[in-house]
Amino acid sequence: MHVLCDVGGAPGENQRRHGENVQTPHRRKSWTMDPEISLLLHCAAWRGLRQPQVQVELSERYNRQTDGALQRHIEEVWTARVSKEPWLFNGAKFRLHSFRAPSAAAQQSACAPSSPKVDCVGSQTTDDKDGTPLLTLRVGLTSYKDYLGTNWSSRASELRRRGEVELGSSQALLAQPLGVGAVVCTGDGQVVFIRRSREVAEAGGKLDIPGGHPEPKVVCERLGEAKIDVKLLERSSEAVVAELFSSVCAEIRDEVNIPLNSLGEPLLMGVALNHTSAGRPSAEFFVSCSLSSDEVRELYWKGGAEANESTDIVFLSRAETLRLDASSPLWPELCPSAKGAVLLFQTVKPEL
Numbered sequence: 001m002h003v004l005c006d007v008g009g010a011p012g013e014n015q016r017r018h019g020e021n022v023q024t025p026h027r028r029k030s031w032t033m034d035p036e037i038s039l040l041l042h043c044a045a046w047r048g049l050r051q052p053q054v055q056v057e058l059s060e061r062y063n064r065q066t067d068g069a070l071q072r073h074i075e076e077v078w079t080a081r082v083s084k085e086p087w088l089f090n091g092a093k094f095r096l097h098s099f100r101a102p103s104a105a106a107q108q109s110a111c112a113p114s115s116p117k118v119d120c121v122g123s124q125t126t127d128d129k130d131g132t133p134l135l136t137l138r139v140g141l142t143s144y145k146d147y148l149g150t151n152w153s154s155r156a157s158e159l160r161r162r163g164e165v166e167l168g169s170s171q172a173l174l175a176q177p178l179g180v181g182a183v184v185c186t187g188d189g190q191v192v193f194i195r196r197s198r199e200v201a202e203a204g205g206k207l208d209i210p211g212g213h214p215e216p217k218v219v220c221e222r223l224g225e226a227k228i229d230v231k232l233l234e235r236s237s238e239a240v241v242a243e244l245f246s247s248v249c250a251e252i253r254d255e256v257n258i259p260l261n262s263l264g265e266p267l268l269m270g271v272a273l274n275h276t277s278a279g280r281p282s283a284e285f286f287v288s289c290s291l292s293s294d295e296v297r298e299l300y301w302k303g304g305a306e307a308n309e310s311t312d313i314v315f316l317s318r319a320e321t322l323r324l325d326a327s328s329p330l331w332p333e334l335c336p337s338a339k340g341a342v343l344l345f346q347t348v349k350p351e352l
Contacts, residue, residue, distance in 0.1 A: 018260045033326040036336040039343060040271040040281060041099060043135070048267030048286055048350040051245045058234045062097035062140030063170045064150070072157070074149030078242040081148055088144070092216040092228045093177035094240070096141035096271070096281045101135055122184060134189035134266075139178070139240065140229050141216065146175040147280075171279065179282035180248040181319075181337050181347045182213030182266070184256070190293040191321045191345075192240040192256060194300075195312035202277070203335035207314060211282065211337060214240075248285045253276040256313070257304030258296060271346040272340025284341040286350035320345055 043049045046316060053277050127173050141268065150159055151174050164174035184192040186246045198204040216228045219239045245266050266285040273279045289296065293315045316324075324331060324342050 015017070027220060028068070034331075034339060035274050036274065037340040037343065038273050038275065039101075039340065039347070041101075041135075042270035042347045043268060043346055044348045048348055049135060049263060050267060050271050051241060052113075053132070053134045054137065054241055054244070054268060055135070055243075056137045056139045056237050056239055056240045058139050058230050060230045062095060062138050063072065064095060064140070064142055064146060064175055065163075065167055066082045068308050070173060073153070073155065074146060074150065077149040077153055079240065088241070090143050090145040090225070092143060092225055093142050093147065093213055094216060094244075095140040095176050096178040097138040097140055097171075097176070098160065099135060099137050099271075103181075104239075113232050117237075127324050134259050135208070137178075137244075141233070142175040142177050147177050147239065150174045151176065151278040152281050160278060174264070174278055176279070176281060177213060178244075178287065179211060179219065179280065179337070180211045180244065180251065181282050182252055182285045182287045183209060183264075183269070183341050184249045184252055184258070184287050184289050185318060186289045186291060186293045186296055186315070188292045189318045190296075190315040191318060192289075192293075192296060193230040193316065193334075193338065195314065197309055197311050198307055206335035206338070207333045208249075208310070208335045208338045209341050210252045211341075212247065212255075213250040214243045216240075216243075218243050218247070245285075248283075250308075252287060254305040255301055255307075255309060256296065257299040257307070258289060259299075262290050264290070267349060268348050269344040270350040271328070273345060274336040274340065282337055282340060284344045286345065286348070322349075 047055075057331050065107050078090070136330055150156065153159070156174070159173045160170040163174070167173070186192065193207045193209060194207050196203055196206050217225060217231065217321040220228050220234060245268075248266050249260055249263050252263060255258055264287060269284050271281050271283050273281055291299070297315075298312055316330075321342060322345070323348075324334075331339070
């Protein structure tokens with residue numbers, strides 16, 4: 001596995017968290033051409049990871065840290081937002097804290113600040129035929145309210161600085177809800193993009209990929225939101241991984257109206273960070289589709305469960321998608337989540 005070894009922080013830092021060394025490397029030059037996104041990790045050595053090759057470690061240690069002043073700020077932000085949009089719902093979300101790969105790759109030392117061209121990328125060559133987990137995601141819990149009051153707050157930069165100075169991690173005070181997205185490739189080699197409605201909260205009018213969030217409430221389906229906690233989820237770690245992988249297919253179904261039985265097995269390409277929302281992470285997948293682009297277009301215009309979130313569907317060939325970069329005329333039209341997914345698709349080049 002090729003990995004970039006931290007959830008955030010300044011280039012070149014070497015932080016110790018929970019008894020392990022966690023490093024932040026210099027980002028590759030090609031990944032810094034757009035300040036909106038960067039890659040946290042990618043799975044190019046295997047052309048993507050299947051569900052049995054990923055596991056989660058759930059713990060309250062991986063929740064967001066806080067204090068009284070920050071909690072008051074979060075409540076103020078939430079109250080103000082709900083007064084304008086009373087339909088908002090404070091749902092529980094999974095929080096990505098960090099990750100671990102069982103190899104020397106995860107222990108790659110940080111690049112020296114004087115060597116920006118050196119890539120802190122390790123190579124993992126372990127045989128994965130037995131389905132042994134190759135990647136562990138360290139996960140806690142957060143909420144939509146916490147996201148609005150931290151990552152999406154006007155104080156996000158201040159919170160990153162405080163986290164770095166006071167707690168040794170720029171992400172410590174942030175919600176960091178884990179999203180999911182999919183590069184969907186049709187049977188005739190076309191990649192699916194959708195035009196976001198101008199009515200949505202973020203990146204209205206931009207081109208995006210299908211995506212959303214894995215939901216803790218799906219894992220704890222018999223409980224209300226208020227009763228969901230990490231200790232309960234610790235006993236259901238396999239179900240959390242299943243929700244991570246299945247949620248991306250559910251989003252494709254709901255946003256593009258593609259039936260689940262027309263979708264292939266999701267392959268995890270890696271995790272991208274959205275710096276327009278303080279480094280919010282999103283797990284990006286490759287999903288093949290047995291339908292042609294014409295069939296997908298027809299289904300899209302019939303409308304799915306979340307048809308109101310987009311206004312158009314756009315197709316690019318696999319070759320065109322692999323050539324996209326910051327110099328492409330289409331690049332500014334992509335929202336950050338789509339940019340991150342495209343970069344992972346170009347890096348991992350999953351099997352079609």
